Amino acid sequence: MNLRQLIPVVFLGILLSGCQSKTKHYDLRGQVLDKNPATNQITVKHGDIPGFMPAMTMSYSVKDQNGFQPVEPGDVITADVIMANNGNEYWLENVRITDESGRKTIKPTVHRLDIGERVPDLTLVNQDGKSFRLGDFKGKAVLLTFIYTRCPVPTFCLRLSGQFAKIQDDLAKTPADFAKTHLVTISFDPKYDTPPVLRKYGLAYLDNDPAGFSHWDFASTNAGDLRKIADAFGLEYFEEENQISHSMVIVLVSPEGTVAKYWSTEWTTAELEDALRQQEKVGIVPAQADRQRKAG
């Protein structure tokens, strides 16, 4: 190949490399708390990762089976966090176990509800200080997730609320879909996330329009019931050093009030919307009017 032939090839190579979405690499060191072979994910309590996040407990996918298989809860590991697609995808590579001595100290995690099991009908208090029950939404497909308003991680709570806002907007374009669906964001930080704090937080995601609360509740409850709801859906959270470490869980509740689907860290907004619409259509309980709430 002479120089004249080579120039376009080099130029094309540069162009294509510029088109690829960039990936970022961060060093992780932490202890594995949980392992889920069904999703190839491990939950890791890790230290500070400068430029990515402060010390946190998070679930990560491990795409490489050779990296995933040997790891057990309790292991101390090092790994590379790979972030791609503008932060919408991240996973672990080069997972190495540095200490296996903690394997016996990890308690088994609570077994979450299976698909098809009934969601507990616990009472929550929303951003307006009004009580409601998860069972109030029978007849509607409900997308439910967990956050705390002080969470600074853009790939976690900030992303969840940002994308729930998009789902809210998208569903509002079709009144039939809007009427048969509901969104619930539950804070696991009830001490800080009081109804006024949740209301202010919610308004930021509803373009300051409180009418949006009729389709999207921001709620919490007492510590005991919160733990019951979290255990039912497999959410892990615990307070440590002025922050709350937590995993990510999104639950789709069928119009019959049963668990229809779970997601952890890997999901797209389109996927959630499609699943919501599908549930809304297969629901056998006739959609009720908006749930009954006591006035005032």
Added chain:
Amino acid sequence: MNQTVRYVIFTALSAFAWLSVGSSPSASEQRGRELFDLHCAFCHEDPPAGLKKQPPKLEGVFKAKHLPSGAPATDKQVRKTIIQGLRTMPAFDQRLSGPDINDLVAYLHTLN
């Protein structure tokens, strides 16, 4: 080497030394930068997709009269924003200490 050349070299070296000392960050600014990298950079430097709104870049945040929110660009206002949050920006209340926030503000002042 004549007197003039020695004088020029001495002046140049003195100026270089002065500039080096002048541009080195203070301990507070250095710590502020570390805190910024840990707590702020992910959103404000290169935010991932999926957020409700893109967080503003903070270069020159104190060089302008107003903050991106429109509030006056004062230490008091920036401290308030960090502690209480603003719209979709989370509150760093209880996460960052008073000295932490002092260091962060000191570092933000160095951004051009």
